[in-house]
Amino acid sequence: MQTEKKQSSNSVGRPRSISRQKIIDAALCLGGDKITMKQVADELGVGIATLYKYVANKDELQQLVVGQLLANLSLPKRRGRHRREYIRDFYQSLCQAMIRQPKVISQLMEGGFGVETSQKLKSDFTQEILNSGMSSEMAAQIYVAVCQASIGAAVTELELEAQRQRRRKISNNDSSNQIIAKNTGNFLIDALLEKIDSSIELYV
Secondary structure (H helix, E strand, O other), X not given: OHHXXXXXXXXXXOOOOOOHHHHHHHHHHOOOOOOOHHHHHHHHOOOHHXXXXXXXXXXXXXXHHHHHHHHOOOOXXXXXXXXXXXXXXXXXXXXXXXXXXXHHHHHHHHOOOOXXXXXXXXXXHHHHHHOOOOOHHHHHHHHHHHHHHHHHHHHHHHHHHHXXXXXXXXXXXHHHHHHHHHHHHHHHHHHHHHHHHHHHHHHO
């Protein structure tokens, strides 16, 4: 009886007409990663069969979610700051997006979140770098390097988080892992910035 009441109360007021965007939004509300089509259907108050009219399968849904996540990503603006500060902020924003939604990592590497989103992400970054006086070729190279560094740092943090979960009872291991993750991320971006500065000096 309680289950029937709960299902009835959950369905009251929920719109039966849905769209592709509503499905994506529902998946994002549920966390985006490691969700099922049934969970999304329940969130929208519709049957699973209805979802398949808009989304082919779970893989496509995850791809759409990642694309939306990146499209919504609040990327920093240079606003007259030194390019080093802007590159570091961009790196951190991208890295955090990957940690929040690990699927971003594989799809960024494969370009699987759509041409439009990929181009916008690259265009927004390179335009800010161009505004600092660098060439388009150098800006494109920096974009690739920053993405690679972000992937490396995010993967390291995710691996360490998995270790922390396995060793949750050992507080000393947890705190030391956090320090390692932070230092690894700093090392990657610091090394990249030094390399960028060295490359710029060659062209001066």
